[in-house]
Amino acid sequence: MTEARSSGAPTVLRVVLGKRLHDLREKARLSYEQAAEALDVTHATIRRMEKAEVGLKIPYVEKLLHTYGITDPDEVEGFLALAREANRPGWWHRYRDxxxxxxxxxxxxxxxxxxxxxxxxxxxxxxxQTEDYARAVLRSGLAHASDEEIERGVALRRERQxxxxxxxxxxxxxxxxxxxxxxxxxxxxxxxxxxxxxxxxxxxxxxxxxxxxxxxxxxxxxxxxxxxxxxxxxxxxxxxxxxxxxxxxxxxxxxxxxxxxxxxxxxxxxxxxxxxxxxxxxxxxxxx
Incomplete structure (x- = not known):
């Protein structure tokens, strides 16, 4: 993450794995462009993966690990298992409406x-916040929201608590x-x-x-x-x-x-x- 308006909601695990891919690439002394050649993608794709701006495509991650010299099957599979977990939507995804x-x-x-x-x-x-207080706060900030939308917002706040x-x-x-x-x-x-x-x-x-x-x-x-x-x-x-x-x-x-x-x-x-x-x-x- 850098100073910017958030344009998505990466899980923290995805941020960690992106940082690890960055460190592995640098340890292998490969540039963005060299890593991108291994995947036949642009260097921007590698940057976005490392910054957790996109999901981690499992075939891409596996190819990068081998490119960076990680060949132990257990280590590779462990990393891929974490990548699969990182790609799952957070619990809050069901409140995306x-x-x-x-x-x-x-x-x-x-x-x-x-x-x-x-x-x-x-x-x-x-x-x-209590539910009644949260409801009043949401109503004041979302004047045009329906009662159903307000109650969904209260439910989200309750789960966060x-x-x-x-x-x-x-x-x-x-x-x-x-x-x-x-x-x-x-x-x-x-x-x-x-x-x-x-x-x-x-x-x-x-x-x-x-x-x-x-x-x-x-x-x-x-x-x-x-x-x-x-x-x-x-x-x-x-x-x-x-x-x-x-x-x-x-x-x-x-x-x-x-x-x-x-x-x-x-x-x-x-x-x-x-x-x-x-x-x-x-x-x-x-x-x-």
């Missing part, structure tokens, strides 16, 4: 990360502006239940929540929402997703990611510590 392409990439990254850090200035993070209660669940560390809880979404009853959900989340071992109060003044992230994904796979760098009204930009260049990490760390140091979040939420709950 209501899932924008740019967000498919987000869900793929979210599902494979072992650490998810987020800054949310407008809404409760999707992984912690299983992520944080599964075995080996990722760490979710989210910072929200106080604005998130002061802006009524869907009515007071819905907001009360949403705050109750956040209070419950504070007791989860893999969830850390911080609230940036109005009284704290300006902070380094007064621009817009973003997420940072970190993986337990060395081939995958940290990825930042910066959302906008019409899509998202995904960044994985070290300098870009470091800028976001540094700003988020400064904000976390400026906000009240996580141990006080539950009490703060309880106070806000009484005021709603």
């Amino acid at each position: 209501v899932l924008p392409e740019w967000f498919s990439a987000f869900v793929s990254l979210e599902g494979e990360a072992n650490l998810i850090r987020a800054y949310e200035p407008h809404y409760v993070p999707g992984l912690l 299983a992520l944080i209660t599964r075995d080996a669940a990722p760490m979710l560390w989210a910072v929200m502006d106080e604005t998130v809880l002061r802006r009524t979404i869907g009515g007071r009853d819905i907001m009360r239940r949403q705050v109750d959900r956040l209070i419950e989340a504070c007791d989860m071992p893999n969830v850390r929540l911080q609230l940036m109060p109005f009284a704290a003044g300006p902070h380094p992230l007064m621009y817009g929402p973003f997420h940072i994904f970190r993986f337990g796979i060395r081939e995958i760098p940290d990825v930042v997703c910066v959302e906008s009204l019409v899509g998202a930009v995904y960044l994985d260049q070290r300098g870009d990611v470091s800028t976001f990490l540094e700003a988020l760390d400064r904000m976390c140091a400026q906000a009240p510590p996580t141990r006080s979040t539950k009490a703060v939420l309880g106070g806000i709950r009484k005021e709603i």
Whole structure:
């Protein structure tokens, strides 16, 4: 992945295998053009395979492995088995009728990360939303959507939330502006239940929540929402997703990611510590 609008939703495994093909080609000291000759394709095809921009055609992968000097049958078959697995659509594929392409990439990254850090200035993070709150959020953003489409969106969000209660669940560390809880979404009853959900989340071992109060003044992230994904796979760098009204930009260049990490760390140091979040939420709950 590079800095670009997502034009697809490669699984993280496909990204890893693309990186491995890149490393094998370089170890064999072959250029893109030389690798392409082995397949009778253009060099652009090799580049796109290595960048996970296309699916991994099994005959192509097998031919490349032999071209790169990988001849052990067990090693070749192991790689091909992973390629077949990487080509399978993610579970979210069945929601493609209501899932924008740019967000498919987000869900793929979210599902494979072992650490998810987020800054949310407008809404409760999707992984912690109640169904009623999620329904109200979707309705506000998709004014022309049918009731069926809204309910499909809620169902997708519900399936995503299983992520944080599964075995080996990722760490979710989210910072929200106080604005998130002061802006009524869907009515007071819905907001009360949403705050109750956040209070419950504070007791989860893999969830850390911080609230940036109005009284704290300006902070380094007064621009817009973003997420940072970190993986337990060395081939995958940290990825930042910066959302906008019409899509998202995904960044994985070290300098870009470091800028976001540094700003988020400064904000976390400026906000009240996580141990006080539950009490703060309880106070806000009484005021709603």
